[in-house]
Amino acid sequence: MFDRDRWQEIYSTLKSNKLRTFMTAFGVFWGIFMLIVMMGSGNGLSNAIFDGFQDFATNSAFIWTRTTSMPYKGLPRGRRWLFDNDDMKALKDNIPEIDLLAPRVQPWSGDGGNNVVRGIKTASYTIYGDYPDFFRIDPVDMIAGREINDIDIAENRKVAVIGNRVRDEMFKPGEDPIGEYLRIKGVYFQVVGVFEPKNKNMNFGGEKDQTIILPFTSLQIAYNLGDQVHYFAVTAKKGHSVAKLEESCKQLIAERNKIHPDDKQAFGGFNLDTEFRKMSGLFTGIRILIWIVGTGTLLAGVIGVSNIMLIVIKERTKEIGIQRSIGATPWRIINQIISESVVLTAVSGMFGMAIGVFLLELINRQIQNSSSEAEMFKNPGVDFNVGVTALIILIIAGIFAGFIPAYKAVKVKPVEALRAD
Amino acid sequence: MIKLNKLHKSYVTGHNSLHVLKGISLEINEGELVSIMGASGSGKSTLLNVLGILDGYDSGEYHLNSMLIRDINETKAAYLRNRMIGFVFQSFNLISFKNSLENVALPLYYQGVSRRKRNMLAMEYLDKVGLKDWWSHLPSELSGGQKQRIAIARALISNPKIILADEPTGALDSVTSLEVMDMLRTINQNGITVIIVTHEHDIAARTQRSIILKDGIIENIVYHNHKYQKAVS
Numbered sequence: 001m002f003d004r005d006r007w008q009e010i011y012s013t014l015k016s017n018k019l020r021t022f023m024t025a026f027g028v029f030w031g032i033f034m035l036i037v038m039m040g041s042g043n044g045l046s047n048a049i050f051d052g053f054q055d056f057a058t059n060s061a062f063i064w065t066r067t068t069s070m071p072y073k074g075l076p077r078g079r080r081w082l083f084d085n086d087d088m089k090a091l092k093d094n095i096p097e098i099d100l101l102a103p104r105v106q107p108w109s110g111d112g113g114n115n116v117v118r119g120i121k122t123a124s125y126t127i128y129g130d131y132p133d134f135f136r137i138d139p140v141d142m143i144a145g146r147e148i149n150d151i152d153i154a155e156n157r158k159v160a161v162i163g164n165r166v167r168d169e170m171f172k173p174g175e176d177p178i179g180e181y182l183r184i185k186g187v188y189f190q191v192v193g194v195f196e197p198k199n200k201n202m203n204f205g206g207e208k209d210q211t212i213i214l215p216f217t218s219l220q221i222a223y224n225l226g227d228q229v230h231y232f233a234v235t236a237k238k239g240h241s242v243a244k245l246e247e248s249c250k251q252l253i254a255e256r257n258k259i260h261p262d263d264k265q266a267f268g269g270f271n272l273d274t275e276f277r278k279m280s281g282l283f284t285g286i287r288i289l290i291w292i293v294g295t296g297t298l299l300a301g302v303i304g305v306s307n308i309m310l311i312v313i314k315e316r317t318k319e320i321g322i323q324r325s326i327g328a329t330p331w332r333i334i335n336q337i338i339s340e341s342v343v344l345t346a347v348s349g350m351f352g353m354a355i356g357v358f359l360l361e362l363i364n365r366q367i368q369n370s371s372s373e374a375e376m377f378k379n380p381g382v383d384f385n386v387g388v389t390a391l392i393i394l395i396i397a398g399i400f401a402g403f404i405p406a407y408k409a410v411k412v413k414p415v416e417a418l419r420a421d
Numbered sequence: 422m423i424k425l426n427k428l429h430k431s432y433v434t435g436h437n438s439l440h441v442l443k444g445i446s447l448e449i450n451e452g453e454l455v456s457i458m459g460a461s462g463s464g465k466s467t468l469l470n471v472l473g474i475l476d477g478y479d480s481g482e483y484h485l486n487s488m489l490i491r492d493i494n495e496t497k498a499a500y501l502r503n504r505m506i507g508f509v510f511q512s513f514n515l516i517s518f519k520n521s522l523e524n525v526a527l528p529l530y531y532q533g534v535s536r537r538k539r540n541m542l543a544m545e546y547l548d549k550v551g552l553k554d555w556w557s558h559l560p561s562e563l564s565g566g567q568k569q570r571i572a573i574a575r576a577l578i579s580n581p582k583i584i585l586a587d588e589p590t591g592a593l594d595s596v597t598s599l600e601v602m603d604m605l606r607t608i609n610q611n612g613i614t615v616i617i618v619t620h621e622h623d624i625a626a627r628t629q630r631s632i633i634l635k636d637g638i639i640e641n642i643v644y645h646n647h648k649y650q651k652a653v654s
Contacts, residue, residue, distance in 0.1 A: 005523065005530055012518035322514045325475060326575065327503020327531040330495045410495065415475040418514070 010340045013312060024308040025348035027301030032349045032390060035294030036356030036382055042290050044363075044380025046283040051378055052201035053276060057137045057235050059099075061246040061271035062204075063253075064231035072260035081266075083229035087253050091232075095248055097240040100136050103232040105129035105219050106204070108185070116212065117183040118170045125166055126206030127184060129219030137233045138199060140208075143167075145178045145193030152215040158222065160189040163209040164196045182212070187222045189214060231268075242273045298397065302345060306401035309341050313405040320409050321417025330410035337409055341402025342395055349394035353387060422582065422614050423449040423472065428481035430467060441467045442478065443637035449616065451582070454609040456617045456625040459634035466587060468634065469618045473506055473585045474498045486582060503531055507576025507613075509605075511588035513568040515560040521547060521571050522556040528579040539578075546574040550604065566597035573604055577613075584608060586617040590624055602627050 014021045068079045088103045106128050108115060114122040128134075135147050143164060152159055160182060162170075171177045177191045189212075197208035220227065234249060236242040250267050253259070259266045313320070320333055360380045367377055430442040441464045449455055459465040470476040471483065474490060483490045486505065493501075508514075515524045522543050529539035547553045550570040560568055569589060576584055586605060590598035602624055609615045617628060625631045626645055633641040 003530075004536065005519075005527075008518070008523075016518075318514075319516060322516060323527070323531075324495075324499060325473070325502060325508050325514070326528045327499050327579070329499040329531070332531065413476060414495075414498075415470045418475065418510075 006336065006339065009336060010343050013316070013340060014344065017312075020308060020311075021344070024304050025344060025351075027304035028298065028345050028348040028394070029301070029352040029355075031294070031298030031301035032352035032394065033356045034297050035290070035390060036353055036387075037359060038290045038294055039287075039382045039386060040356070040360040040363075040380040041377075042283070042286050043382065044360075044377040046279075046286075047380075048378040049279055049283070053199075053272065054201070055139050055198040056202055056272065057100075058272045058276055059242045060137050060233050060235045061242050061249075061269060061273075062231060062233050063246065063249060063267060063269035066266055066268050068259055068263055069265035070260035070263040072263070073258045075258055081257055081259070083232065083253065083257075085227040085229060087256055088229055088232065090256060091234070091249055091252060094252055095245070097236055097245050097248070098234050099237040100133040100235045101232060102131045102134040102137055102234075103216065103229040104131075104134060105216060105225055105228060106230045107219070107223060107225060115185050116166075116170070118181070121170055123166075123169055125163075126204075126211045127219070128211060128213050129216040130213050131216050134213075134233065137235060138197075138202070138208075140195035140197050143194045143196055144176070145191070147193055147195070148213060148215050153217050156218045156221050157215055158187065158189045158218055159192045159215065160184070161193040161195055161213045162191055163207075163211045164194060165207070165209040166212060167194045184212065184214070185223065189218075242271045246271050295393070298393070301348075302397040302401045305341055305345055305398070306404055309337065309402055309405035310408065312340075313337065313409045317409070317412060317417050317420040321412075321414050321420060324414040325418060333410050334403075334406040337406035338399055338402035341405070342398035345394050345398035345401060346391070349391065353390060357382070357387075422451040422453075422486060423447070423616075424482075424484040424487075426482040426484075428468075428471065428478050428483060430464075430471065430476075430478040441637050442471070444481065445634075445637075445639060446481075447632065447639065449614060451614055452609070452612050453630075454606065454615045454617075454628045456619055456628040456631045457634060458618075458620060458622075458625050458631050459640075460620070462636075463634040464637045465618050465634050469585055469587050469616070472583075472616065473508060474501055499531075503528055503579060505582050507579065507581040507584045509569070509572050509576050509584060509586035509589045511591040513560070513565075513572045513592075515568055515571060515575075517560055520557050520559055521552060521563070524560070524571055525574045525578055528575060532579065542578060543574070546578050547571075549577075550574045564597075565593050566600060569593060569597075569601050570604065573601070573608070577608065581613065583614045583616065586615065588618055588620070590619065590621065598624065 065081055065083060068075070068077055068081065071077045083103070085103075088101060091098060092101055106126070108127065114124045115127065116123050116125050130148055131153060132148050132150060140147075145161070148159070148161055151157070162177065162182070167177050170182065171180070177194055180191050181188045182191060200208060219225065234245060236245040246269055250269070251261070254261060254263070254266065323333065360382070363377070363380055425445050425447040428442055428445040429440070431438045431440040445468060457465045457468060467476065471478050474493070477492070485501070490501075516527065519527070522540060525546055526539040526543035529542060544553065544556060547556050550573055552567060552570055552574070555563065555567065560571070563571065584605065589605065590601055593601060598621070605615050605617065606627065617624065619625055629645060631643040631645065632639055633643065
């Protein structure tokens, strides 16, 4: 295998026609290069998308109300309705699959006016009334202070946890916001914590870092919202499907609010599990497509190698005849030709792989340098296994590419081979 | 050493069949120096190819070293060619990208002899044909006579029983031809059977006997006088 004569022979054959060798090698090079770059890009895209789900509880569902579309029990269609506190309690009491239940009130969403005042500064932020459980579903990093806790809820405390942008805009640099007050729609709340969102991609009206979170109960009382609940998030206990849980929650609430059981339009909602699966499905599709296109290109390259080998064999008929006349067995000839083919495919393939990986790395550097927040592309690259798989495919392809020419070469009788050219 | 019994061979191309060897019976003993002569188309090259197991035959028998050579597979044939037979061709048939040493060592490579050992032996044989100093030259850098001597060294290195030479002097001038012929005679004197296909009478005259072929049959066998004068030296 590692005999010098053999490598010398491979080298001299390939060298004897440099352009042809190069063109052939380029076919394989391009095939594997495309495969690597496409796979890397696909991975980059999917990394970026799945990054959107980052840190967010993937077994969670969000449910809100919409106007009804079917008359039911004497109530007309087109009715506006909202969840209330009792609905939430009923959910908690009747559906054992619920792990976390986090109702939320979000008044003044999208009214655009400034709602927060501190001294001479005014600004417009998204205001949520939350239960502590919401922090388990959509986790944040506390930069200072604390989250909303159960005592805040129980005592209807007028405290606020603010996003980092709120702090930056409402407070001077270096100023400690903890203990300070913000006037929110005319009511003063004391800042007890500053957070930075862990997941910046999933927003409910407004960027999360421009959000103020108040205790759920305090907000209901302070702004006279009664027992309104605007929407809620639930997570399923381990081993239960959140898609099913979403359905059972809707069913229970529909019953309580005189909503027609078939009125799918009365609810809005989505669950991350389904979204996640949709994305997974999409990327599986993309990946399959990439493999088909990539291996197709590769196959074309390999056929090119086989073709060239056939010509090479034809040109070398006499030389092969000589070798056989002095005792080279057919097996040795086959072995030699297949080796040449494997070397040609493997070397050019590895070049393609190396340059492909290099290009992806270059793109990666470029992306990291431009520090844009919402990336469409993240960590493009192929994992080691894919590289190894591609290499094995290349070697097998090389063997196949060499097989037909090799077979042809030994099928000729030595005497005819000697008589050639 | 070689025994042929009513050997027949035809070449079939499409619907035409060309009967080339029409029943050759022949015996060549160990240590003989024999020439095969005949006009072109007489079947002398075909006969040599059959003897060298480069080609098969249709009917009859061919015994090489008391072994019946018939319908043997290519691997076995390669083995026999490698161990029993040394070829010398008119057009030398050296591998163009290998230097003299590597060309001479090639049969041993197919035997699986280690590189060191086969190169050592190859150097020895290069010395025997007087081209030791040319070991690193490629065939394209050598004269015709030198190339043929390299080819002879290559034929000898595996210690064959028989040397088959197909018009070994056909591409050489007369002086070099005689040198090569001398070399083949020396080989023969060391006990190796040498069979030379030629159409040159002065070459044939330097062998012990000439088998004259005509239209695929042996027309005549001529025994040559043994007092052979050494040619120009």
